[in-house]
Amino acid sequence: MKKYSIGSITTLLLMLFAIPIIAGTLDEVQKRGSLACGVSTGLPGFSATDEKGNWKGLDVDGCRAIAAAVLGDASKVKYVALNAKERFTALQSGEIDVLVRGTTWTKHRDTALGLNFAGVNYYDGQGFMVLKKLGVTSAKELDGAIFCIHAGTTTELNLADYFSKNGMEYDAIVFDTHDQAVRGFEVGRCDCLTSDQSQLYALRTQLSKPYSAVILNEVISKEPLGPVVRQGDDAWFNVVRWSFFAMLNAEELRVTSANVDAMRRTSVNPAVRRLLGLDGDKGQSLGLPDDWSYQIIKQIGNYSEVFERNVGKGSALRIKRGLNALWKDGGIQFAPPMR
Amino acid sequence: MLGTVLFFLLIGANALKNLEQQGITSGFAFLSQKAGFSIIQTLISYSESSTYGRTFLVGLLNTMLVSVLGIICATVLGFLIGIARLSSNWLIAKLAAIYIEIFRNLPLLLQVFFWYFAVLRSLPLPRNSLHFGDWFFLNIRGIYIPRPLPGQGLTALIIVFGVSIAAIYALKIWARKHQEKTGKEPPTLLISLAILIIPSTITWFSSGEPLQWELPALKGLNFKGGLTVIPELAALLFALTIYTASLIAEIVRSGILSVSHCQTEAARALGLPHRKILRLVVIPQAMRVMIPQMTSQYLNLVKNSSLATAIGYPDLVSVFAGTSLNQTGQAIEIIAMTMAVYLTINLTISWLMNRYNERILLQEQ
Numbered sequence A: 001m002k003k004y005s006i007g008s009i010t011t012l013l014l015m016l017f018a019i020p021i022i023a024g025t026l027d028e029v030q031k032r033g034s035l036a037c038g039v040s041t042g043l044p045g046f047s048a049t050d051e052k053g054n055w056k057g058l059d060v061d062g063c064r065a066i067a068a069a070v071l072g073d074a075s076k077v078k079y080v081a082l083n084a085k086e087r088f089t090a091l092q093s094g095e096i097d098v099l100v101r102g103t104t105w106t107k108h109r110d111t112a113l114g115l116n117f118a119g120v121n122y123y124d125g126q127g128f129m130v131l132k133k134l135g136v137t138s139a140k141e142l143d144g145a146i147f148c149i150h151a152g153t154t155t156e157l158n159l160a161d162y163f164s165k166n167g168m169e170y171d172a173i174v175f176d177t178h179d180q181a182v183r184g185f186e187v188g189r190c191d192c193l194t195s196d197q198s199q200l201y202a203l204r205t206q207l208s209k210p211y212s213a214v215i216l217n218e219v220i221s222k223e224p225l226g227p228v229v230r231q232g233d234d235a236w237f238n239v240v241r242w243s244f245f246a247m248l249n250a251e252e253l254r255v256t257s258a259n260v261d262a263m264r265r266t267s268v269n270p271a272v273r274r275l276l277g278l279d280g281d282k283g284q285s286l287g288l289p290d291d292w293s294y295q296i297i298k299q300i301g302n303y304s305e306v307f308e309r310n311v312g313k314g315s316a317l318r319i320k321r322g323l324n325a326l327w328k329d330g331g332i333q334f335a336p337p338m339r
Numbered sequence B: 001m002l003g004t005v006l007f008f009l010l011i012g013a014n015a016l017k018n019l020e021q022q023g024i025t026s027g028f029a030f031l032s033q034k035a036g037f038s039i040i041q042t043l044i045s046y047s048e049s050s051t052y053g054r055t056f057l058v059g060l061l062n063t064m065l066v067s068v069l070g071i072i073c074a075t076v077l078g079f080l081i082g083i084a085r086l087s088s089n090w091l092i093a094k095l096a097a098i099y100i101e102i103f104r105n106l107p108l109l110l111q112v113f114f115w116y117f118a119v120l121r122s123l124p125l126p127r128n129s130l131h132f133g134d135w136f137f138l139n140i141r142g143i144y145i146p147r148p149l150p151g152q153g154l155t156a157l158i159i160v161f162g163v164s165i166a167a168i169y170a171l172k173i174w175a176r177k178h179q180e181k182t183g184k185e186p187p188t189l190l191i192s193l194a195i196l197i198i199p200s201t202i203t204w205f206s207s208g209e210p211l212q213w214e215l216p217a218l219k220g221l222n223f224k225g226g227l228t229v230i231p232e233l234a235a236l237l238f239a240l241t242i243y244t245a246s247l248i249a250e251i252v253r254s255g256i257l258s259v260s261h262c263q264t265e266a267a268r269a270l271g272l273p274h275r276k277i278l279r280l281v282v283i284p285q286a287m288r289v290m291i292p293q294m295t296s297q298y299l300n301l302v303k304n305s306s307l308a309t310a311i312g313y314p315d316l317v318s319v320f321a322g323t324s325l326n327q328t329g330q331a332i333e334i335i336a337m338t339m340a341v342y343l344t345i346n347l348t349i350s351w352l353m354n355r356y357n358e359r360i361l362l363q364e365q
Helices: A002-017 A025-032 A059-072 A088-090 A106-111 A154-165 A176-185 A198-205 A232-253 A260-266 A270-275 A290-300 A303-310 B002-021 B051-085 B089-103 B110-119 B154-182 B187-207 B231-258 B262-270 B272-311 B316-328 B331-360
Strands: A035-040 A077-082 A115-117 A122-124 A126-131 A143-151 A170-175 A192-196 A213-215 A223-225 A228-230 B130-132 B135-141 B144-145 B147-150 B213-216 B215-217 B220-224 B227-229
Touching: A025 A059, A025 A213, A025 A232, A035 A059, A035 A088, A059 A077, A059 A290, A059 B002, A077 A170, A077 A192, A077 A290, A077 B144, A088 A115, A088 B331, A106 A115, A106 B316, A122 A198, A126 A154, A126 A198, A143 A176, A154 A170, A154 A192, A154 B316, A170 A176, A170 B316, A176 A192, A176 A198, A176 B110, A192 A198, A198 A213, A228 B316, A232 A303, A260 A290, A303 B187, B051 B089, B051 B231, B051 B272, B051 B316, B051 B331, B089 B231, B110 B231, B110 B272, B144 B231, B154 B187, B227 B231, B231 B272, B262 B272, B272 B316, B272 B331, B316 B331
Parallel strands: A035 A077, A143 A170, A143 A192
Antiparallel strands: A115 A228, A122 A223, A126 A192, A126 A213, B130 B135, B135 B144, B144 B227, B147 B213, B215 B220
């Protein structure tokens, strides 16, 4: 009798526990009425809070675009600030629906961690920032230098590769957050701060004297950064990926947040009409409302607007489009057609 | 008991199933993979081409280093402060009380940050190092001292030194027996010092150069050679010691106050001097009250050492549960290993302290 009861309890518990933690993320987000989006703990231009406590930045706009597409309202995002060490676990365990946090797309992460990269919203590369007074002009002069690094990123591995390839030595002090790494750099604990170049430009604005530091020209790695979702949820993967592609296509077709209403009324360009959900299969194949892409462009803007507002001409960072220009303007940003 | 085991088996099975469903690799194979990142302080040889298994060892040893040093320093400082607080000198007692109240009540993380950034901000850059001669340098990157390298005759020196220690121990035993037999306490301090210093010194000079010293020197951007104490270790050790000592001081005070005053008076009536009353009568009895609480403080200190990760000291949590976890994504395996380490260290400390406690327990008849 006792044996029997333990056996049945075990079976029952097994059934209870073995329910997969996440079923359909899209359904769940729609039911919940808000998107849980993982962002960085504070990186100006990409994701940081302004003085009123609102999240702003290129990555934040990625979150808002998904919320606009899925819920029709870009403000329905619950931001979860994560440091580099926490981010994958938060996504794997279902704490967040999507991770938009300057995460480099690598083979290991794409295959072994149960994750999928939905696109590249920023092409980056690892660079070096040093104090001007050190008089260093090239990374080759950094033999024996001490580096400040943000823990748990591809940065640590690239740095080791670069120095062993060039037969040089280095030491690294690894901090938990960007803020602490910048502080260590500023007081002089290390000679050099290394990170993705975009992040270096952002972190430089946090120094008490930003122009006392220079960012070297060398770029030592490829860092394609983009939104990440859990593997095995294709419907949600499609939504995240096409929310981004909609912004790229809008830029290519010169549809902006300012002219989108007029375009919707008057445009006869078939590509624009498909983009704005007037012709074609509209939102059905994605499981979204027909005006999903209109909402993204209306509320957030196209990729060019997002870029210039957060990290380009309209921001303190003043980063040039470079690789992140559209393919037809000499960059490598390319979105498959909306049809 | 069965329920607990069953529960863990169940959540284990569930975790494995979920991992498999999400396409996440599991298992301990990653431990033999190449780690590919550097660590600033390693007690064993380590390079970018070492494995994650080696990373684990490096982190473990760094945690042990700061814990052991912290426990020793906090105990010594805590005893001094605790006794000072009971001092009949008003000024000393009040200073000790102020120390205890300040450091006991501030959050430890805040203290870690304070010491780290206060230490860093006040130190010069490598080119302007503070120094004594060409063998001691102090700058923002750490303290640089000569590194001893084994030379000729080192074995002889070690043997002589070992024999000296044994001789001192034998002397102590003889002195004790002598005292038990005759009631007279033979003076041993000067003889012990002589045994410790004279034979070793003679061997040092007669055996060539038993130790050679590698001096630190400024090369390029930073110092090379010698031994380096990184500021992260110094700041963490400082914070852990000062904080834990303030708690230990209170334990020492409660222990001493728990010893009945009659004991002191009786000892004084026998004509023992004040220092001997403390060492032979009060402290041994106070220890019985103090040991269990001291054990808790030691365990706390070991656990608190994981705050290292906030200031970049490469302890187990920082290099293994931090960087390695992030590079491999093996969260469950790595967290389990890290938890097992802290559990093992702390159970060992508890066990040792309990042994000690049993030994000093009142031997009742």
